[in-house]
Amino acid sequence: MDLVVRAARAVTPAGLGPATIGVRDGRIVAVEPGVVEMAGARVVELADDEVLLPGLVDTHVHVNDPGRAEWEGFGTATRAAAAGGVTTIVDMPLNSLPPTVDVAALEVKRKAASGRVHVDVGFWGGAIPGNEGDLRGLHDEGVFGFKCFLLHSGVDEFPPxxxxxxxxxxxxxxxxxxQMIVHAEDSDAIEAAPDPHGEKYHDFLGSRPRGAENLAITQVIEAARRTGARAHILHLSSSDALPLIASARREGVELSVETCPHYLSFVAEEIRDGATQFKCCPPIREAANRELLWQGLADGVIDTIVSDHSPCTPELKRFDTGDFGLAWGGISSLQLGLPAIWTQARQRGFGLTDVVRWMAERPAAQVGMTRKGKLEVGGDADFCVFAPDEAFVVDVAKLKHRNPVSAYDQRPLAGVVRGTWLRGEPVTGGEARGTLLTRGNC
Structure with missing residues (x-):
């Protein structure tokens, strides 16, 4: 073996328990139950308080590069991912310039990412009015699916x-x-709602009502039913939609659903006036809604938890005015998803096997990555070394993403990522050894 990892606790497809992992040429070639002897050029023995997890897979990341790299960028985004135990991301097609809506734009994005990524990176394509003829070409070039909006995306170059x-x-x-992944909020319902303005979070919440989300999700369900196509609901925040989703699946509609750490961590009642770092769309809703989202995970209606890391420069958050109507909407959380979710999950009786299923195994399966998200023979040797009982307080100045803005700043969290390995090698943030992925090669 090139590498042997011995762990008193590891999350494998068999569950949580002791395991010894053998790696050759960047792939897992042996998974033995128990901490056993195995010959290797390098042997790593985890500390008693550490757990070996598969590297997480985050299928919803806005890198914004090229074109708006001052908001983020491939180097900073992938360093942040690695610091959070994430070894694979899939980059969204908008907020970069040009948006990834044809093959030429995909090549521009790949060129921007080449040689700069510290974890593996795949790409979504975009579906906008007028580019239907470009979708097959993007698919053939290996994008993992297509994103669309049902209302204004926030940037004019990516219309709904x-x-x-x-x-x-x-x-x-x-x-x-x-597959089509959909930002599901109904434009007519949003236009009929009160305009967002001022410092009151309650007013912003009223501008993005649950009904807008529920209506759009119903539209996606019916369109998927009529066409037989695969659809995925992005960043679910309205728990009202859970019965609709469950019913559609029972009827055979091919539908998957994600939610995000901020919807499972924060509650509207606790967001201070002017705290625009909490603005995102759809919005963070009430405490009762949060608990129903957790129940949706427990019931299997919600499949995955991904970051929707959507950063911007500090001035775009309009801290000068605290006006939710003017501020850019997005939560910067790529580095913090695992401890944020573990902090909440353990309080509700969930274990690390659940967290791995939501944040590694199922996201990989959703996009067809057969070598990611599991500690099993044949998989890539992507590891996260996690200390679940160590706690820390988030200091936004120490995070790896480009701009020091995050709703998690000064929040105490449980669980520390002590190491991340990509294909059997530790990710240090120095040499960029990540690979640009295409559908079918991972």
Missing amino acids: LDASGLESALRELKSFDA
Whole structure:
């Protein structure tokens, strides 16, 4: 073996228990139950308070590079990912310039990322009005699926699909079995809601009502039902939609669902006036809603937890005015997802096997990554060394993403990532050894 890792506790497909992992040429070639002798050029023995997890897979990251790299960038985003135990990300097609809506734009993005990534990186394509003829080409070039909005995306260069455009795009994707991932808020419902303005979070919450999310999710369900295409609901925040989703699945609609650490951690009642670092769309909702989202995870209605890391420069958060209507919406959390979720999960009786299922195994499965998300023979030797009983207080100045803004600043969290390994080598933040992934090669 090139590497042997011995752990008194590891999360494997068999559950949580002692394991010895053998690695050769960056792949796992042996998984033995128990801490056993195994010959290797390098042997790493985890401390008693550490748990070996598979590297996490975050399928919802806005890197914003090229074009808005001052918001983030491939170097800083992937260092932050590695610091949080994330070994694979999939980059969203918008907020970069150009948006990834044709093959030429995908090549621009790959060139920007080449030689600069510290973890493995894949790419989503975008579905916008007028680019239906570009979708097959992007698919053939290896994107993991296609993102669309049903209302203004926040940037003019990535316009939304209307109802007929969504259905037409889904029919096209069905023809080559690609999935559509959808920002599901209904534009008419948002336009009819009060305008967001001022420092009161309650007023901002009223501008993005649950009904807008519920209506849009119903639209996605019905379009997926009619076309037979695969659809995925992004960043679910409204617990009202859970029965709709469960019913659609029982009826055979191919539908998967994600939520995010901020919806499972924060509650609207505790967001201070002017605290625009908490603004995101759809919004963080009330405490009772949060508990129903956790129940949705327990019931298996929600499949995955991913970051929706959507950073910006500090001035775009409008801390000068505290006006939620003017501030950019997005939570910077790529480095903090694992401890944020573990802090909440352990309080509700969930274990690390649940967290791994939500944040590694199922995200990898959703995008067809067969070598990611599990500690099993044949998989990539991507590891997260996690100390679940160590605690820390978040200091935004010490985080690895580009700009020192995060809703988690000064929040106490449980669980510390002590090491991250990519294909059998530790990620140090020095040499960028990540790979640009395409669908089918991971």
